[in-house]
Amino acid sequence: MLVTLKFCCPKEDDNLIAFYNVSDETASIPSSKNIVVDTPITIGKYFDFLDSIVHKYDSITPYKLSEHLLVRANSWIIDTLQNTDYYRMKARDSFVYNQKKMIVLPKGAVITIPDSITATKLLNSFRNTFIDINIPEFKLRIIKDSTNLFEFPIRVGRHEKKYLKMAGRVIDLKTETGHGFIVNHVRNPSYYNPANGRQYFATNRDDKKVTKLPQIPFIVTEINGVRNGQLIHPTTNPITLNKAYSNGCIGTKEADAWVIYYYAPIGTKINIRYDLNVIDEKGKKVTLKDIYGYNR
Incomplete structure (x- = not known):
């Protein structure tokens, strides 16, 4: 029986960096540098490919090159990754059984290693960006300075307690509030059912189709100084969004x-709050449902 309620305890695979042939369009790095992808890269090989670029060029850039810096300087990569979403593909009448086999960097694609000015701007942007989550609003916002860059629907923890074999005890499933940081990324997560501790490899989608689980990074948080397994991660069942x-x-x-x-x-800051009084899209004050019964 497939598990569709996913509390995942991912483990990062210990993969060696795989090196790929890339064509250099320029010969030095004081300014931006273009790399031409000479063979199609699938999602299954995507992170190894980026790691190979970072490994090759980090020592000759005047700043610390990272995967995040590289991709943010090539925002089209994020757009391409977004479009591997199962439900986006379904809207195009395309069924995806194994997302890892989808090509995300086609042959001939150009990846630019940013110059120092661009890199500095992006690094400053990282430092001034934080994640804001309001539990009863079912919203996650990415905010830079005082500007709301993105707003996404989310699902949060249920208002109940349950025995989880992986924890070995009864756990309060409510999402906890507090302040903290992003402390880790799991780029190739393994999926486990916390109730029985069993690993699983496939999922029932909202349309009743069965697919393999996608490879999308899980984000590990530390809230109030504690790493309690409260992750930010994708669900293969978006019908559960906007719910506890x-x-x-x-x-x-x-x-x-x-x-x-x-x-x-x-290192990105994160704030998880429980605010019932909010301003809606029309600028009106709204009182949200007290889903955890804190104010009863």
Whole structure:
């Protein structure tokens, strides 16, 4: 029986960096540099490919090159990754059984290693960006300075307690509030059912189709100084968004998870709150449903 309620305890695979042939369009790095992809790269090989670029060029850039910096300087990559979302593909009448086999960097694609000015701007942007989550609003926002860059629907933890074999005890499933940081990324997560501790490899989609699980990074948080397994990760069942449905994690659409990942490098601040009084899109004051019964 397939598990569709996903509290995931991912493990990062210990993969060696795979090196790929790339064509250099320029010969030096004081300014921006273009790399031409000479063979199609699938999602299954995507992170190894980016790691190979970072490994090759980090020592000759006047700044610390990273995957996040590289992709943010090539925003078209994020757009392409978003479009591998199962439900976006379904809207195009395309069924995707194994997302890892989808090509995300086609042959001939050009990846630019940013110059120092661009890199500095992006690094400053990282430092001034934080994630804001309001639990009863079912919203995750990415905010830079005082500007709301993105707003995504989410699902949050259920208002109940349950025995989880993986924890070995009864757990309060409510998503916890507090302040903290992004402390890790799991780029190739493994999926486990926390109730029985069993690993699983496939999922029932909202349309009743069965697919393999996608490879989309999970974001590990530390809230109030504690790493309690409260992750930000995609759900393969977006019908559960805007609900208290998870085992404590913050679930998002697959497409949205890619944006959050690339706007939240390790060290990004995160604020998880429980505010019932908010301003809606029309500028009106709204009182949200007290889903956890805190104000009763």
